[in-house]
Amino acid sequence: MVRILNILKKLLPGFLLMIIFYGCSSFKGPIYPEIxxxxxxxxxxxTYEYGxxxxxxxxxxxxxxxDNILFKIFAQGDTLHPILSILQEAPKExxxxxPQGVLDIQNNTNIIKIIPQxxxxxxxxxxxxxxxxxxxxxxxxxxxxxxxxISGTTYLNKNDxxxxxxxxxxxxxxxxxxTTSSNQSGYFQIAIPGEYKYAEHLRxxxxxxLIFKPFIQxxxxxxxxxxxxxxGLGPSGSMxxxxxxxxxxxxxxxxxPEIGSKTLFLLKEGEVVSVDKVTPGEYFGFIExxxxxxxxxxxxxxxxxTDLRLVTFRNIYKNLIE
Amino acid sequence: xxxxxxxxxLILFGITIxxxxxxxxxxxxxxxxxxxxxxxxLGRSPISNERIKPGLHKFEIKKKGFAPLTYDLxxxxxxxxxxxxxxxxxxxxxxxxxxxxxxxxxxxxxRWDVSFIRLDLEAGDHFxxxxxxxxxxDEQTIRVDEPKRFNYYLKKPLTSR
Numbered sequence: 184m185v186r187i188l189n190i191l192k193k194l195l196p197g198f199l200l201m202i203i204f205y206g207c208s209s210f211k212g213p214i215y216p217e218i219x220x221x222x223x224x225x226x227x228x229x230t231y232e233y234g235x236x237x238x239x240x241x242x243x244x245x246x247x248x249x250d251n252i253l254f255k256i257f258a259q260g261d262t263l264h265p266i267l268s269i270l271q272e273a274p275k276e277x278x279x280x281x282p283q284g285v286l287d288i289q290n291n292t293n294i295i296k297i298i299p300q301x302x303x304x305x306x307x308x309x310x311x312x313x314x315x316x317x318x319x320x321x322x323x324x325x326x327x328x329x330x331x332x333i334s335g336t337t338y339l340n341k342n343d344x345x346x347x348x349x350x351x352x353x354x355x356x357x358x359x360x361x362t363t364s365s366n367q368s369g370y371f372q373i374a375i376p377g378e379y380k381y382a383e384h385l386r387x388x389x390x391x392x393l394i395f396k397p398f399i400q401x402x403x404x405x406x407x408x409x410x411x412x413x414x415g416l417g418p419s420g421s422m423x424x425x426x427x428x429x430x431x432x433x434x435x436x437x438x439x440p441e442i443g444s445k446t447l448f449l450l451k452e453g454e455v456v457s458v459d460k461v462t463p464g465e466y467f468g469f470i471e472x473x474x475x476x477x478x479x480x481x482x483x484x485x486x487x488x489t490d491l492r493l494v495t496f497r498n499i500y501k502n503l504i505e
Numbered sequence: 506x507x508x509x510x511x512x513x514x515l516i517l518f519g520i521t522i523x524x525x526x527x528x529x530x531x532x533x534x535x536x537x538x539x540x541x542x543x544x545x546x547l548g549r550s551p552i553s554n555e556r557i558k559p560g561l562h563k564f565e566i567k568k569k570g571f572a573p574l575t576y577d578l579x580x581x582x583x584x585x586x587x588x589x590x591x592x593x594x595x596x597x598x599x600x601x602x603x604x605x606x607x608x609x610x611x612x613x614x615x616r617w618d619v620s621f622i623r624l625d626l627e628a629g630d631h632f633x634x635x636x637x638x639x640x641x642x643d644e645q646t647i648r649v650d651e652p653k654r655f656n657y658y659l660k661k662p663l664t665s666r
Contacts, residue, residue, distance in 0.1 A: 212621035218572075218595055219615050223629035225574050226591035232528075234584035284582055316584050 233283040234316030240277040240295060240309060241320070245327040246378040248273050249299035252326075258285050258313070260292035270300070273326075286313020297326065303377060303408065305329040328377025331404050335412035337365040337389060340419040341496070345369030348500065349416060350392040353402070356384050364392075380404045390416040393499050394428065396453040417499065418455040419471060419479060427466060427491035429454045434490040440465040447484050448472075455494060456486055464488055526556040528585035533566065533592060541565040550590075557586065564588070570595055572627045596649050598624045602657035608636040609657075611647075633663075 238256070252273050255265040266285055269277075277295070286293045291312040298306045304326065311321050337349040351371050352362040360379065365371040379385055381404075389398040395417040402410065418426055434450040440462055450456075450470065460467035466488055469481040531540050533550040540547045543563055547555060559582040566574040571592035580586060600609070601621045608618045611631050626649045635643035635657070643660055653665045 212599075212623055213619060214623045215615065215617060215625070217615065218625040218627070219611055219631065220572055220627045221612060221629045221631050223572075223593055223627060225572070225576075225593055226589075227576055228587075228589035228591075229578065230587040230589075231581060231583045232585035232587070283584060315582060 235283060236281040236286060236314060236316055237318045238277075238279045238281055238295075239318070239320040241323040242273070242275060242277060242297075243323055243325045244273065245325050247303065247328050249301035249304050249326070251300040252277075253296075253298040253300060254279070255296040255298065256281070257294040257296070258292075259287045262294065265296075273299075283316040288313045288315055295321075297324065299326065303328045303380060328380060329408055330374040330377055331379055331408050331410075332372065332374045333387060333402070333410045333412060334370070334372040335410075335414060336369040337371065337414045337416060338369060339496075339499075340415040340417050341422075342420065346390075346393075346416060346499070348392070349390045349414070351414075352388050352391070353379075354386050354388055355379065355382050377408065380408070387412065387414075389414045392501055393417070394453060394494070394501055395455065395499070396451055418457070418494075421479075421481070422455060422457040422469065422471060423459075425458050426494040427456045427458050427468070427486075428494045429456070429486070429490055430492045431490065434486060436470060436484040436486055438484055440467070440485045444485065447482065450486075456491060457481075458491075459483075461488075466491055526558050527580055527583050529555040529557040530585070530587045531555070531564075531590070532588070533590045535568070535571070535592065538566055538568045538571075538590075538592070541567075559583075564590075566590055566592065568592060594628050595625050596628060596652045598626050598649060598652065599654040600624055600657065601654065604657065604659050606637055607642075607657075607659075610634040610636065635659075 250273065251270060254269045254271070254277055256267040256279060257264070258266050267279055267281065269279065289312075291310045293311050293313045295309040295311070296306060297309065307324065307326065309321060309324055311319075313319070333353070337346045337351070338344060339346055345368060347365055347367040347369055349365045349369075349371075350362065351364060351373055353360045353373060353375050360375045361373055363371055363373045385402045385404070387400050387402055391397045393416055398414050398416055400412070404410065429450045429452050432452045434454070435446045436448040436450050437444045437446050439445070448470070454470060456466065456468040456470055458466045458468040464487065465485045467483065467485050469483050471479045472482055473479055529552070531547070531550055531552040533540070536550055538550045540550055540552055541564070542557070544565075557580055559580050561577065561579050564574075564576045564578065571594055574590060574592060576590070578588075599621070600623075603620070608616060610616045611624075611633055613632065613634075628649055631647045631649060633645045633647050634641055645663055647655065647663060655663045655665050657663055
């Protein structure tokens with residue numbers, strides 16, 4: 184027994200040394216040198232949070248307000264397929280919420296089409312550059328009634344030949360709203376703001392730069408925003424020559440040559456008189472008067488000779504007269 | 506005056522940069538893991554209110570005791586993105602057999618021939634093959650879901666405790 188204890192005493196230092204250098208692993212068995220993976224797909228959760236675009240378009244109405252407006256929003260230059268269409272009562276501010284990522288944020292290829300549900304208004308287009316998400320307030324857009332347009336031709340009543348360069352103006356009372364003149368082919372087109380649609384004293388005046396009495400006609404846009412007119416200027420073909428023209432305003436057109444005879448009309452400058460008889464101091468002739476139904480009738484009377492001058496059709500423009 | 510416009514331009518540029526990026530939140534299980542985005546250490550999870558540009562990015566996560574994770578992600582333009590990573594743990598496994606003359610192979614590449622060995626195995630299924638004198642004599646799938654000890658007996662399902 185003592186011998187065994189002596190043997191253990193001799194082995195104890197070696198046993199302790201083995202514990203110190205190799206640790207407990209000498210009892211647990213060997214460790215495989217690598218971690219062994221099975222390449223299992225790890226669990227990964229990806230969650231996106233998409234923002235929204237709050238699109239605001241302030242609107243201003245210049246004059247009349249349409250009842251309803253259809254708004255269409257197009258993105259990325261695609262004008263065929265709107266991403267949103269909203270029909271609503273005319274708002275002070277158009278507001279729309281769009282999902283993130285639908286707008287072009289590089290260029291202004293996004294479009295809002297404003298389509299008033301009223302024939303007096305024309306559709307408007309607002310182009311804008313988008314944002315990724317958040318609030319986007321666009322510059323205020325003014326909605327006005329569509330323009331009132333008159334087009335037509337100017338021609339000479341005498342022979343129906345087209346007159347170029349005849350002045351055209353649209354007037355409310357005596358205020359000229361817009362002016363133009365007919366082109367070489369006698370064609371003209373003139374427009375004024377839609378707010379004049381219901382103006383009561385709107386008229387077109389043509390040929391003020393011609394030697395004849397200007398053509399004046401009241402305009403009525405209540406049925407349509409576009410009118411076409413054929414404007415005849417000068418005396419008609421039924422007025423026989425020689426033709427004379429008043430050379431000043433307020434020329435007396437009387438029913439007799441004698442002093443004290445009754446004045447039938449006070450003629451404006453440029454009124455054409457077809458002279459039939461001549462006396463030393465007076466001309467007897469005919470003037471044309473337009474009735475309400477635009478029918479022309481000829482009335483006869485007497486005019487002082489000094490108030491008339493002979494009409495020549497070689498130059499019908501005032502600025503070319505000597 | 507020109508300085509003012511330069512300053513304004515810088516501010517606007519800064520705003521553009523900030524708004525063109527996507528807010529990034531990253532969580533992991535386990536927590537407090539170093540996150541690398543495109544090779545740059547973002548810090549320890551959980552990470553919140555970071556910014557990431559839309560496009561392709563690489564996330565790398567390494568933690569002792571878990572399988573390393575690499576994840577390529579195409580980030581869409583969005584307001585925010587939240588990522589949750591669940592790391593695969595590595596368990597300590599003891600493998601023992603009383604059979605003699607056997608060679609064991611795990612997942613087609615890791616071999617040993619001792620009767621008792623300690624292994625570090627990623628959680629999940631592993632494929633075990635047993636050879637004797639160069640021939641396959643057994644095939645089994647080991648499911649590792651916790652630290653455990655496997656006892657192998659020839660042509661019997663592995664027992665664990």
